[in-house]
Amino acid sequence: MSQPIHQHWVPQFYLRHFATPDTATTKNPKVWIFSKDHDDGDPRLMSIRKICGWRYLYSPIGTDGCREWALESKLAGLESTLTEGWSILATGYVDFSQHESMRKLLALFVAILHLRHPDTLNESSKLHKEIVRAWSQFPKKGDGTPAISGIEMNGKMYDVDTSDWETFRNWNRNDDHRFFTGLIERDATLLAELLLKKRWSVVYADRPAFVTTDKPVGKQHQSRERFGFGIEGTIISFPLSPTRLLVLDDMHKEPADQYYPLDENIIGSFNLMIWRTSRKCMISPRNTDEVLLEVANWADRYEASQA
DSSP states (O other): OOOOSEEESSOHHHHGGGSOTTTTTSSSOEEEEEESSGGGOSOEEEEGGGSSEEETTTOOBOTTSSBOOHHHHHHHHHHHHHHHHHHHHHHSOOOTTTOHHHHHHHHHHHHHHHHTSHHHHHHHHHHHHHHHHHHTTSOBOTTSSBSOOEEEETTEEEEOOOTTHHHHHTOOHHHHHHHHHHHHHHHHHHHHHHHHTSEEEEEEOSSSOOOEESSOOEEEOSSOSSOOTTSTTOEEEEEEETTEEEEEESOTTSOSSEEEEOOGGGHHHHHHHHHHTOSSEEEESSOHHHHHHHHHHHHHHHHHHHO
């Protein structure tokens, strides 16, 4: 079978649930797009095939000179499994306390969705350059490698093998790419386990209310500027559909696995939260002018209440 060249970091089966009502069941579903970049112009309709995708995103060139397709095939398999039951998550009421297998599968999907974003590739490439720059300042051993035997992280020492220093220092973009795909496979389960430790709840709406973005897994913290998924107090949000928003937090004194009705008066605050954590664009089944008006109206009311 031929492999896909244009590989999506936000799966098309998921984006289809955010398609406009008149295109959702067609062969070419479309969504409303609004970019944070003013140069991209006004909101517009776009096919889900043309957004959130890069050529060979998960298929770098291997050591044999051929494209590596293993990760893309695994992602396709996971998406195929989820496609069959996503309508239940998108429109129904799932008691996650009684469906642990579904909770685990969804946690894995959310973890991978976060890791597979191009930002992870760019961040890992930047980290590599920073390590090379820092280690190049160390005194050198007789073989020319950095004179470092270990590093301390979170109070624990880790051994460092510098025998491949020259190879590591001279990584090219494809090497960064291969590290990125390996990172997704290596860290997905660990991240999913962190998500499973959170309190799960869903905010639901009676009409298409929520948007999604080109980076749909969002995280925020009320008191810290730097935080991660494993930091206490980190809140993770993920729009399951225009009527369902998954929220993971650490409020374990509150009931878990609950569905909470959306207060129409604060719909703008939820969509603002979702859009803030996007990479570039809002994705919606509704004209985004309508969504932005709701955000602006909520912001006006909030400012007035704080005066």
